[in-house]
Amino acid sequence: MCRTVDLHQAVLAKNDERALALRAELAARGTTAVNLLSSPGSGKTALLELLLERCAAEGLPAAAVTADLATENDAERLARSGAPVRQILTDGLCHLEAGMLRRHLTEGGWLPEDTAVLWVENVGNLVCPASYDLGETLRVVLASVTEGEDKPLKYPTAFGLANAVVITKTDIAEAVEFDRDGFLRNLRQVNPDVPVLETSARTGRGTAELLEFVRRTRDGRCPVHRPALAAEHEPLLHHRHEDDDHPHGHAHPHPHGVPAA
Amino acid sequence: MHELSIAVAAISQIEEAAERHGADRVAVVRLRIGELSGVVPEALRFSFGIAAEATRLAGARLEIETVEGRARCPVCGREAPTGVPPALWCAPCGAARDVLSGRELEIARVELDDTPVSEDAGASDATGATGVTGATRKVNPADLTRKANHVPHR
């Protein structure tokens, strides 16, 4: 004896709900969260180090959580700016989830009340983290000039959902024959009109612009880019609740009665 | 592999739904997976089989409905498949096409099996005398998550 139950739930409904709640909490306390996604070796940590230094120099209270440190040295380098830095050990998990992030932020009141910018260095890959909303204000996807111009086409979900894209290691672009136009063309195919910033952690190029971009978003001077790929995501959230009252097909009442959902 | 985390999330939600409905077994699960969701159906199917072991979903038939990516240009109004990777730029209009579908990652429906497990079957199951009768053991979802954690991503 079988009965069909229509669920219409987003598989990641729980994460989506936690992300919505965290987004509201962060907004209420005036914290702008920036979710940094990239492949391993894209220079994310080096760039974050510069950004934290710049935040300190400009008197902008910042903090960072990182789930992608290659070495112990990285944590020390990040902490040098004086900003609170917290390492998240994901125990092999290939992405951060909203609930996990919130626990680390709130545990022992870790995140200082006055934090203006919270940098979140996600686990180093472009597949898994793309599916998980963390309640961030900005999702920034990084790619280094060594990764090839077809990167956005190979990882369309990650690049397609980015609010901004950062090209890293531009100081060696010529040496590695980076096809900049090709990269931008491919990026536009999966995420038209996404803002692109070009940086180099070695020369410092673009870090001031990147921080200024975050500040303008924070102040509302610059609207957050809405990716075309994200357009139909929101309606899904409204359809995740179980439709208990209208079972279709060969539905039978359960002998013990259906507990109210 | 990312799909194992997705499978674990789906199974945990379906287990909750089955529990709410007082069903010990889930016979069929139907998922809707969009072409642009970043999830590979075959990898998901494989992960689902592993993650469903020792849950109410053990042995459940998994049906995956693939949802085509479609987009419409707000300027010329042309609606068409996006392809994979998606082409979201309408070159003639110089405009971004709005994605209408293709990002689904959804549990559409489940078939719950209410066939009562007799007292005898339950008892013999508890002693391990019978094989796979469909009686389920409660699994701590944390164990599954931990299992998922240790599979390297692609």
Ligand SMILES: [Zn+2]
């Ligand atoms: Zn058009």
